[in-house]
C-alpha cells in the first residue's frame with residue numbers, strides 16, 4: 001500500500017508548472033536501478049525490492065519544476081523520496097472506545113515546550129473521534145512491528161487485537177515493544193488542506209534501543225543497521 005501525506009510539504013513548497021511529467025529509472029555512480037515499478041531490482045545486490053536499498057521507479061523531473069496541482073501523482077512520488085519512520089497514533093473516546101491508525105506524517109515541532117505533530121486525513125473513519133479527544137499517543141514502530149503497521153491501516157478489524165496494550169496518559173492505549181512512545185495532550189489543531197494537523201504537547205515519553213521501521217518510496221524498508229559515520 002502506498003500512502004503519502006500531501007498536507008505539510010505543500011505549506012513549504014513553491015510550486016510552478018513548467019514541464020510535463022517524466023517518470024524514469026534513475027542511475028548514478030553508486031546505484032543503478034533496473035526494471036519497472038513491479039520488478040525493480042537493486043543492481044548492487046541483484047536482489048528484488050526488499051534489499052534495503054532503492055527499490056522503486058524514481059520520479060525524475062529532470063530538474064524542472066512541476067505543478068503539484070496538475071501533476072499530483074508525480075508530486076506524491078517526489079514526496080516519497082523523504083524517508084520516514086512509521087508510527088501508530090492511538091487515542092480513547094470519552095465513552096471508553098479505543099481508536100487509532102498508522103501514520104507516517106509524524107514530526108518533531110518544539111523542545112520547549114516539548115511538542116510533536118502528525119496529520120490526519122479528513123476522510124479517515126477516525127476523523128470525528130480525533131476531533132473530540134484531548135489526548136493521543138504516538139508509537140514509533142520497531143523493525144519487528146510491521147504487523148502492527150498493517151493492523152492499524154486495515155479497515156473492519158479490531159486494530160488493538162493481540163497487542164496487550166497498557167494504559168497511558170488520559171487512559172490512552174499504549175502498545176508495548178515500540179522504538180519510542182510519546183504520550184500527548186492535544187495542544188492545537190490546524191487546517192491542512194485535506195488533512196488536519198494535530199499538534200501534541202508531550203506529557204511523557206519512552207525510548208529504547210530497538211531499530212525502527214523505515215518507510216521509503218511507498219514501501220517498508222529494512223531497518224537501518226548502522227548510522228553513517
Ligand SMILES: Cc1cc2nc3c(=O)[nH]c(=O)nc-3n(C[C@H](O)[C@H](O)[C@H](O)COP(=O)(O)O)c2cc1C
Nearest residue numbers: 003101102103104105119120121124125126152153
Ligand atoms: C505507511 C502508512 C502511513 C500512513 N500515514 C497516514 C497519516 O499520516 N495520516 C493519515 O490520516 N492516514 C495515514 N495512513 C492511512 C491510515 O493508516 C488508514 O489506513 C486510513 O486512515 C484508513 O483507515 P481509517 O479510515 O479507519 O482511518 C497511512 C497508512 C499507511 C499504510
